[in-house]
Amino acid sequence: MADKVTIADVARHAGVSRQTVSNVLNTPEVVREETRRRVLDAVDELGYRVNQAARQMRTGRSRLIATRIEPDHDGINGSVLDRFLHGLTEAAARAGYRVLLYTAEDDAAEIATFEDLLGAYEPDAFVLTGTHHGDIRTSWLLDRGLPVVTFGRPWGVPDAAPHAWVDVDGAAGTAAATRHLLDAGHRRIGFLGWPAGSGVGDDRREGWARTLRAAGVDPAGLDRATSDGVDDGETAARELLASGVRATALVCASDSLALGALHAARSTDTGSGGRAGRPIGVIGFDDTPVAKAVGITSLSQPLAEAAATCVTLLTRLLDGGPRPPGSSGDPHPHVLLQPSLVVRRST
Amino acid sequence: MADKVTIADVARHAGVSRQTVSNVLNTPEVVREETRRRVLDAVDELGYRVNQAARQMRTGRSRLIATRIEPDHDGINGSVLDRFLHGLTEAAARAGYRVLLYTAEDDAAEIATFEDLLGAYEPDAFVLTGTHHGDIRTSWLLDRGLPVVTFGRPWGVPDAAPHAWVDVDGAAGTAAATRHLLDAGHRRIGFLGWPAGSGVGDDRREGWARTLRAAGVDPAGLDRATSDGVDDGETAARELLASGVRATALVCASDSLALGALHAARSTDTGSGGRAGRPIGVIGFDDTPVAKAVGITSLSQPLAEAAATCVTLLTRLLDGGPRPPGSSGDPHPHVLLQPSLVVRRST
DNA sequence: TTGAAAGCGCTAACAC
DNA sequence: GTGTTAGCGCTTTCAA
Numbered sequence: 001m002a003d004k005v006t007i008a009d010v011a012r013h014a015g016v017s018r019q020t021v022s023n024v025l026n027t028p029e030v031v032r033e034e035t036r037r038r039v040l041d042a043v044d045e046l047g048y049r050v051n052q053a054a055r056q057m058r059t060g061r062s063r064l065i066a067t068r069i070e071p072d073h074d075g076i077n078g079s080v081l082d083r084f085l086h087g088l089t090e091a092a093a094r095a096g097y098r099v100l101l102y103t104a105e106d107d108a109a110e111i112a113t114f115e116d117l118l119g120a121y122e123p124d125a126f127v128l129t130g131t132h133h134g135d136i137r138t139s140w141l142l143d144r145g146l147p148v149v150t151f152g153r154p155w156g157v158p159d160a161a162p163h164a165w166v167d168v169d170g171a172a173g174t175a176a177a178t179r180h181l182l183d184a185g186h187r188r189i190g191f192l193g194w195p196a197g198s199g200v201g202d203d204r205r206e207g208w209a210r211t212l213r214a215a216g217v218d219p220a221g222l223d224r225a226t227s228d229g230v231d232d233g234e235t236a237a238r239e240l241l242a243s244g245v246r247a248t249a250l251v252c253a254s255d256s257l258a259l260g261a262l263h264a265a266r267s268t269d270t271g272s273g274g275r276a277g278r279p280i281g282v283i284g285f286d287d288t289p290v291a292k293a294v295g296i297t298s299l300s301q302p303l304a305e306a307a308a309t310c311v312t313l314l315t316r317l318l319d320g321g322p323r324p325p326g327s328s329g330d331p332h333p334h335v336l337l338q339p340s341l342v343v344r345r346s347t
Numbered sequence: 348m349a350d351k352v353t354i355a356d357v358a359r360h361a362g363v364s365r366q367t368v369s370n371v372l373n374t375p376e377v378v379r380e381e382t383r384r385r386v387l388d389a390v391d392e393l394g395y396r397v398n399q400a401a402r403q404m405r406t407g408r409s410r411l412i413a414t415r416i417e418p419d420h421d422g423i424n425g426s427v428l429d430r431f432l433h434g435l436t437e438a439a440a441r442a443g444y445r446v447l448l449y450t451a452e453d454d455a456a457e458i459a460t461f462e463d464l465l466g467a468y469e470p471d472a473f474v475l476t477g478t479h480h481g482d483i484r485t486s487w488l489l490d491r492g493l494p495v496v497t498f499g500r501p502w503g504v505p506d507a508a509p510h511a512w513v514d515v516d517g518a519a520g521t522a523a524a525t526r527h528l529l530d531a532g533h534r535r536i537g538f539l540g541w542p543a544g545s546g547v548g549d550d551r552r553e554g555w556a557r558t559l560r561a562a563g564v565d566p567a568g569l570d571r572a573t574s575d576g577v578d579d580g581e582t583a584a585r586e587l588l589a590s591g592v593r594a595t596a597l598v599c600a601s602d603s604l605a606l607g608a609l610h611a612a613r614s615t616d617t618g619s620g621g622r623a624g625r626p627i628g629v630i631g632f633d634d635t636p637v638a639k640a641v642g643i644t645s646l647s648q649p650l651a652e653a654a655a656t657c658v659t660l661l662t663r664l665l666d667g668g669p670r671p672p673g674s675s676g677d678p679h680p681h682v683l684l685q686p687s688l689v690v691r692r693s694t
Numbered sequence: 695t696t697g698a699a700a701g702c703g704c705t706a707a708c709a710c
Numbered sequence: 711g712t713g714t715t716a717g718c719g720c721t722t723t724c725a726a
Contacts, residue, residue, distance in 0.1 A: 005466075006719060017697050022721060032695065049466025053409070054719035056400040057702040063467075069433050072426065076636045079419065082429040086416050089448045098468060101436045101446040119352075119396025120410075121445060230640065259640055289423045293577065293606055293637045353703060364713045369705055379711060401703030404718040697726075702719105710713070 005048040014042035025050060056122065065092050065314065066100045066123035068110065070130070076256045076290045077228070080303065081129055084151060087307030088127060095315050097124070111140050118146075125314050131155060131165070133199055138163060147317045149310045153334075155199030164313040165334045166306050170200055170285070171207030173299040173339035174251050177283040178211040180297075180341055181249040186281055187215075190240040190247035191223035192233055192257045201225075204253045204285065221245060226257070233260020241268045241280065249281030249347070255291045255298055258284025262296060262346060281347040285339075295345035302337050309335050352395040361389035372397060403469065412439050412661065413447045413470035415457065417477070423603045423637045424575070427648065428476055431498060434654030435474060442662050444471070458487050465493075472661050478502060478512070480546055485510060494664045496657045500681075502546030511660040512681045513653050517547055517632070518554030520646040520686035521598050524630040525558035527644075527688055528596045533628055534562075537587040537594035538570035539580055539604045548572075551600045551632065568592060573604070580607020588615045588627065596628030596694070602638045602645055605631025609643060609693060628694040632686075642692035649684050656682050 011018045016039060023031050024039040031039070042048070056062045069085060072078035089099045100123055104110035114137075117123055124147065128137055131152035141148045142162055150165045174191070181189050191208045194201035209219040222245060224236040233252065237260055240247040250265075252258040265280035284291050287300035313333050358365045363386060370378050371386040378386070389395070403409045416432060419425035436446045447470055451457035461484075464470055471494065475484055478499030488495045489509055497512045521538070528536050538555045541548035556566040569592060571583040580599065584607055587594040597612075599605040612627035631638050634647035660680050 004719095007721095008719085018719095019698080019721085020696060023696085026721075030695075035695080047462070047466070049463065051469070051719055052467045053400040053403040053469065054702090055721075057404065057704090057719080058721040060702085062400070069429075069436050071433055072430050076640065078636070079426055079429070082416075082426070082432075083419050085429075085448075086418055086450065089416050090450045093449065098464075099448040101432075101448060102440065103433065103437045115394070116396065117445075119394075120399045122398070122400065289419075289425070289635070290637050290640045293423065294640060351703095354705095355703085365703095366705080366714075367712060370712085373705070377711075382711080398703055401718090402705075404703080404720090405705045407718085695726105698724090700721105700723080702721095704718090706716090708713105708715085710711100 005046045006051070007048070009046055010039065010042045010048045013046060014039045060122065061124055061318075062122045063097050064100045064121055064123040065097050065125050065127055065311075066102060066114075066117050066121075067127040068104055068129065069101050071103070076230075076259065076288050077254055077286055079288055080286050080301065083303045084129065084307050087304035088310060090304075091308040091311035095311050097311070097314075107136050110137055114140065124318055125149070127151065127310055127314070131199070133197065147314065149313045149317070151306055151310055153199065161332045161334050164317060164332045166309045166313065166337065167334075168301045168306060168337045168339050170204040170339070171210070173285065173341075174204045174207035174253075175211040176207075176339075176341050177251045177297075177299060178208045180343070180347065181251070181281050181283065182211070182215050184249075184281060184347060186249040187217055188222065188245070188247045189217070189249045189251060189281075190237075190245065191219070191251050191253075192236055192240070192261055193223060193225055193253035194228060195225040201253050208251045222247060228254050228256050230256050230260040230263070233257035234263045235260070237261035237264035238268065241265065247280075250283070252282065252284050255284035255286050255288045255296060258282050258296050258298065258346070259290060259294060262294065283341075283347055287342050291342075291344070297344045297347040298342055299339040300342050301339050306337055309337070352393045353398070354395070356393055357386065357389045357395050360393060361386045407469070408471055408665075409469045410444050411447045411468055411470040412444050412472050412474055412658075413449060413461075413464050413468075414474040415451055415476065416448050418450070423577075423606065423635050424601055424633055426635055427633050427650065430650045431476065431654050434651035435657060437651075438655040438658035442658050444658070444661075454483050457484055461487065461493075471665055472496065474498065474657050474661070478546070480544065494661065496660045496664070498653055498657055500546065508679045508681050511664060511679045513656045513660065513684065514681070515648045515653060515684045515686050517551040517686070518557070520632065520688075521551045521554035521600075522558040523554075523686075523688050524598045524644075524646060525555050527690070527694065528598070528628050528630065529558070529562050531596075531628060531694065533596040534564055535569065535592070535594045536564070536596045536598060536628075537584075537592065538566070538598050538600075539583055539587070539608055540570060540572055540600035541575060542572040548600055555598045569594060575601055575603050577603050577607040577610070580604035581610045582607070584608035584611035585615065588612065594627075597630070599629065599631050602631035602633050602635045602643060605629050605643050605645065605693070606637060606641060609641065630688075630694055634689050638689075638691070644691045644694040645689055646686040647689050648686050653684055656684070 007021045011021045102113050126148050128150040131150045133156040153167045193205045212219045226232040226236040250261045261282045284296045284298040287298040291298040354368045357368045449460050473495050475497040478497045480503035495510050500514045540552045559566045573579040573583040597608045608629045631643045631645040634645040638645040
């Protein structure tokens, strides 16, 4: 075991002073080539690693990125953030950072955790997921000039982004889904989503409505809002498939809803519709294992890429130095990634 | 923002010395009641939090628990470890620890990460998942006297456990599953598992075989081994359901296999068997979202409890002081938890 | 280009 | 029961 090799050991081994070793590690360009090599050899040979705690005391930087791990609420959609988390851990490691985990029941609890974490571990940055309208977490961090990148847009914020963010273009996703169904000959394509007010849900609904209109179909009456759950989805889907509306296909805001829609489709007589015998098309969102298992066409989010992009933006932020509290107006980078449609039996 | 409140600030505010503050925080019993209150009030008022980096430099303890986040290999079973991870994060926080994440492709890479982590962040302990025969990770850590708790037994180790561990009793789970099917009137109950040699897989097979024998049924020829995957499961299941063996029910080592088995069951004519019209019973393992979505009876692991138990064992380990490299023979605590059968349509 | 000195915030000794 | 001293390993002045 390389038990506590310090900078002093390396210095002795290489025949230089402690400071020179530090220079080699932090500002190599200031050290003569030959000295640098000798020091680096010693580092390798002794298996030296900088001690983060000591470095942190001097520099105030922990090389830690804090992020939340969510409970597996729904079960179906839960896997999305876990995949993001894996990507984040990997990308962070490549950039020389580690991921520190925390849990929180709600925004207020999360802010309390921020305070805790900042006092104790001093993470260099936070990666926030699940942004929403009036998100108090981002404003709390921004007020204190702390580096943040969110996976999710700053919903409901009027103008320029107040912080760096990465997101997946939900509207483009549902638009692609709707187009796919139009191409298959469907016209009365319904939408199964969440109540208005959730940024993500509204965005996904918009992509569907826009595409339907462009195809000359009036989306009015063709959508239903419900809470996210298989049974809720089934109930709502039944309404859309039933007489009156008689949708022949459904674009859904999640795989949970899509699974419910599929259940509804199976128990609904499609023969009474205009297209006798034609199977009802269902498309979900997130391309979860359940969608794959059941054969639901779904929209896949590039989660590894999203995570890697978060880290890229973060390092840019951190290298640019800490930003003062009131520095609004400067352009914060943001990246909108495209989901891709994974076609399966359900369409 | 509570910007850098140090122990000196608290001391000044409370009218005591820095050391007294430290005593209140670390050895409260040595400080007079009144002084303690005064100090704690000052702590509250100033929003003071001990700085981990500084504390770590003195004590050598980071209050960090390192664990791996796995890539979502299969998609279906992946959610299991993520739920464990959430439980671990929560339990760790309650015990005053934080979870530090890393990824690793294989055991060798994981050990390299250990070295990295130990040099830089000095985690107090490691929680290892996915233990297997001849696991070099545990021995590496144990050789260096580093605290470890594994979620998973030390498979293939002859005698007393070489370290603390928590596991779920897979054999008891498949035994319960088999019993459930026997109670439903099945006799030719097959087992779909993985090739011999994997501790987890063998354990689960054993529970099935044992229970079948106890019921007077010879398990010979009633099991198939395959790699973990839906299609593999379907192929293997077809063999067991087909003429020759004609199993009427299948206990599976995972939900992936169970899903495959269900596919096979649907396309197999059960009428030619002894129990015409009787549906084929399928039971999976892990109670994943997919099992729930598809309606597969499955064995649920108490993951939150497993995680909490890991933390309990860990804190016991850490409070007991670091254990010297050669201290074998002392009893390492271990806990075997029971899975529970979640009955659904598939049985 | 390299070395010497100081100190980040904390706690383990020891003296008061 | 409380205060003083020292030093964990590192980097950031500043001087050589």
